[in-house]
Amino acid sequence: MTLSLLTAAPAAPKNASAPTPIADLHDWWDGSVAWVNSHWLQIGIAVAAGLLIYFLLSLLRTLALKRAQAAPGHFTLTDIVGRVVHKTRSSVLAIISIRLVASYANPPALVMQTIQFVFTVAVVLQVAIWAREIVIGLIQRRAADRHNETLINAMGIIRLLISVALFAIAAIVILDNMGVNVTGLVAGLGIGGIAIGLAAQGIFSDLFASLSIIFDRPFRVGQAIKYDNSSGTVERIGLKSTHIRSANGELLVISNTNLLSKEITNYAHLHRRRVTFPIGVIYQTTPAMLRALPALLEEQVKATGHEFIRSSFTGFGPSSLDFELIFDVHDEDYDKVAAARTDIAIRLFEAMTAAGYDFAYPTQTSFTAAPDGTMILPYAEDGAAKAPKPARG
Structure with a gap:
């Protein structure tokens, strides 16, 4: 009986062929030197x-x-x-x-x-x-x-x-x-941005409205504007709200989003201001005087050095014959515009009074009917005296 002894070769150590950092560094150094x-x-x-x-x-x-x-x-x-x-x-x-x-x-x-x-x-x-x-x-x-x-x-x-x-x-x-696969990162940033935007929607809305005011310049600090039913002078344009000082002295604080959502009238840099005067004369005014009135109004406006636009008859009022005068005052200062309007108004009153025009105002005249149905005057007639002119209506 033969006994065979089988001897196995010693096992190789694990990861014997795996590179090590030191070996990698050595190889890199050798390659660099060779290069x-x-x-x-x-x-x-x-x-x-x-x-x-x-x-x-x-x-x-x-x-x-x-x-x-x-x-x-x-x-x-x-x-x-x-x-x-x-x-x-x-x-x-x-x-x-x-x-x-x-x-x-x-x-x-x-x-x-x-x-x-x-x-x-x-x-x-x-x-x-x-x-x-x-x-x-x-x-x-x-x-x-x-x-x-x-x-x-x-x-x-x-x-x-x-x-x-x-x-x-x-x-x-x-x-x-x-x-690196950045698809997930981009999607995450997008979702995070949407969440932040929804959470701070009001703040960002006012912020971007403020930037819109800065870049678009619908008005600036110190300018007079009209917003909705309010008007005043802009004192401050903030990141969230705008401060407007009204003509009565109140401070109006309006959010920028609400401010831009309404119509804004800016009175700054208004090189001319149009003034309209309605004028009414009595019905007893003669046709010749009515025809001469537009020229009289034009003459008074031009005498002050302002731009005459037109004057015309506009209609038959309840107690007056209505005319309209329109002229322009070329000045940005509203105080000067108000002074010019006052000056022209007084000139018109003086000129029309001197020319014999009577300004109409609301009046009523009562007429009485006779037994036969005809209208008679509401005063006793004096046979010797001429019947007076009916009261203007």
Whole structure:
């Protein structure tokens, strides 16, 4: 009987062939040394070209910045370009220079991937900074006003909203370039934005209404406006409400959303104001005097130096023959307009009285019927005296 002894080979240790970090680092070092030894000339040329490109980009940035700073004016397009150039980082210029010459040196895949990743992050963030400066600069240029207190108060929150939006987009672009699935992230941000918007609907509504007032400029601080049934002078345009001082002295605080939902009449920069005078004369006025009245009214308006529009007969009133006088006073100051209106009114009264016109006012005359049905006057007739003229109606 033979006894066979089977001896098994010793088992290999687990993960013996798996790479370790130290081994990876060693391999990377060996590959880098081999790359430098075999491509030293290309590397030297790439470094020299990169330095030259960086120098040219820095020189271009300096020249553009000096040109923009030398231009006069604030919040101009040149000023905005200068602010954008000023925000260009030297590190971004360096990574751009490296990226432009990296492929010539034929670096290892890991080095090239690292350069590409750093280049993407730096450029995306720099573009976000540029976009923020351009948008904010255009907003300030559009709403530039020496007395625009609202803009000063709103610029902080405007800058915050623009920064959050732009850098959120930049983060999504960076993650997408890294191979991360950003679909869920975008959907989550959208749902979160909707929830926040619904929760603060009233606040955001007034905020955007305030921005609309700043940019559209339906009125400014110090201007007289009429809103719905209220009128007064604008004292303050806030982020949520606008303060209006009424003619009686009350302070009206109106939310910006409600303010823009109604018709607004702005009396500022009203180069002319139209004044209308209704004038009534008695029915006993002769036809010749009626024909002469429009010319008399026109003469009095032109004598004061204001613009005559028209004067005409408008109708038969209950107790008067009605005329209308329309003229324009070319002045923005309402106090001067009121003074001109008063002056013309007194001139009309003097001229019409001197010409024999009688102003009509509401009166009633009673007539009595005789037994045979004919109308008789309501006073006793004196046979010797001429019957007086009937009272005007």
